[in-house]
Amino acid sequence: MKPDLLLMGPMFPPTQKVLEASYTVHKVWEAPDRDAFLASVADRITAVASTGGKGIDDATMGKLPKLKVISHFGVGVDSVDVDAVRRRGLALTNTPDVLTEDVADVALMLMLAAIRRVPQGDRYVREGKWLKGPMPLTRSLQDGKTVGIIGLGRIGKAIAKRCEAFNLKVAYQGRNKQAGVSYPYYADPLALAKDVDIIVVAAPGGAETRGMVSRAVMEALGPDGTIVNIARGSLIDEAAMIECLRDGKLGAAGLDVFDKEPAVPEALLALDNVVVQPHVGSATHPTRTAMGQLVIDNLAAHFAGKPLVTPHQ
Ligand code: NAP
Numbered sequence: 001m002k003p004d005l006l007l008m009g010p011m012f013p014p015t016q017k018v019l020e021a022s023y024t025v026h027k028v029w030e031a032p033d034r035d036a037f038l039a040s041v042a043d044r045i046t047a048v049a050s051t052g053g054k055g056i057d058d059a060t061m062g063k064l065p066k067l068k069v070i071s072h073f074g075v076g077v078d079s080v081d082v083d084a085v086r087r088r089g090l091a092l093t094n095t096p097d098v099l100t101e102d103v104a105d106v107a108l109m110l111m112l113a114a115i116r117r118v119p120q121g122d123r124y125v126r127e128g129k130w131l132k133g134p135m136p137l138t139r140s141l142q143d144g145k146t147v148g149i150i151g152l153g154r155i156g157k158a159i160a161k162r163c164e165a166f167n168l169k170v171a172y173q174g175r176n177k178q179a180g181v182s183y184p185y186y187a188d189p190l191a192l193a194k195d196v197d198i199i200v201v202a203a204p205g206g207a208e209t210r211g212m213v214s215r216a217v218m219e220a221l222g223p224d225g226t227i228v229n230i231a232r233g234s235l236i237d238e239a240a241m242i243e244c245l246r247d248g249k250l251g252a253a254g255l256d257v258f259d260k261e262p263a264v265p266e267a268l269l270a271l272d273n274v275v276v277q278p279h280v281g282s283a284t285h286p287t288r289t290a291m292g293q294l295v296i297d298n299l300a301a302h303f304a305g306k307p308l309v310t311p312h313q
Pocket residue numbers: 075076077096097099103150151152153154155156173174175176177202203204205208209230231232256257279280281282283
């Protein structure tokens with residue numbers, strides 16, 4: 001008999017297919033009466049698979065008394081109540097490392113696009129404006145700029161490596177100084193913003209980091225400053241960012257993530273100094289496949305009584 005697995009939301013389809021072949025999968029999002037559905041499966045559920053869009057809260061964990069492990073698709077676990085996981089003595093796994101390089105690529109893609117105005121250039125050609133004259137000049141990455149990375153973790157370090165290849169100086173902010181790193185360290189995001197030209201946000205989402213890129217941080221970055229966010233929309237005070245970009249207090253932004261995504265404020269989309277992407281950091285075939293494999297492997301380890309492959313630290 002196949003073991004039971006509770007899915008909080010739809011998974012990457014090839015991963016879901018594998019899970020459906022190995023487990024009796026219960027799809028919580030399809031249940032018309034969620035509480036009745038959870039009650040009907042609770043005595044069989046030791047494992048849950050969750051996603052960035054469909055995580056799991058404390059109340060739901062409370063309805064699953066036999067729950068032991070949550071296998072999360074994604075490295076950021078802000079859609080899971082991690083405090084509740086710890087308090088309840090549950091195990092949580094995520095999908096680190098396999099997405100690092102793709103996400104770092106998107107950070108550089110957005111930095112280049114925001115500073116060299118890639119979408120604007122594309123539109124300039126398509127709209128026939130080039131026939132009437134050259135596009136206005138842009139800012140450059142090649143005039144001694146410094147990039148400040150908020151959260152120099154796995155992805156932050158991969159972004160730093162790429163920045164060095166683009167002749168950019170690197171500084172960073174985090175709760176701790178990173179071992180084996182010679183980039184200047186700042187404990188305070190505002191102090192970092194005062195000293196750099198571009199900020200790249202690469203720290204985790206969640207209550208602790210909500211709004212840490214504040215109006216003051218953006219104003220310190222200034223009219224020639226650029227913000228790139230590949231982390232979570234919640235880290236930036238989005239309303240203040242829109243005002244700063246609109247009023248010329250912040251130069252440009254390249255954004256992969258938004259506070260209430262997939263809804264993006266009209267006021268942000270109306271601005272010409274913003275480049276947006278629909279949360280595509282890890283959205284490539286090989287990376288999503290590798291992330292799904294980690295979800296599968298962690299669940300297999302749980303059911304085999306073996307150590308989990310990638311426990312969340
Ligand atoms: P990671 O290795 O855990 O790195 C996170 C870094 O943030 C660490 O260096 C950590 O250092 C720092 N940090 C933690 N709390 C902080 C705080 N309060 N203030 C400042 N820095 C803080 O994680 P990762 O694999 O690089 O992933 C980073 C984040 O990227 C994920 O949490 C996820 O939300 C996001 N992400 C986005 C996409 C996308 O598609 N756009 C894809 C993957 C991941 P300290 O502990 O020393 O502070």
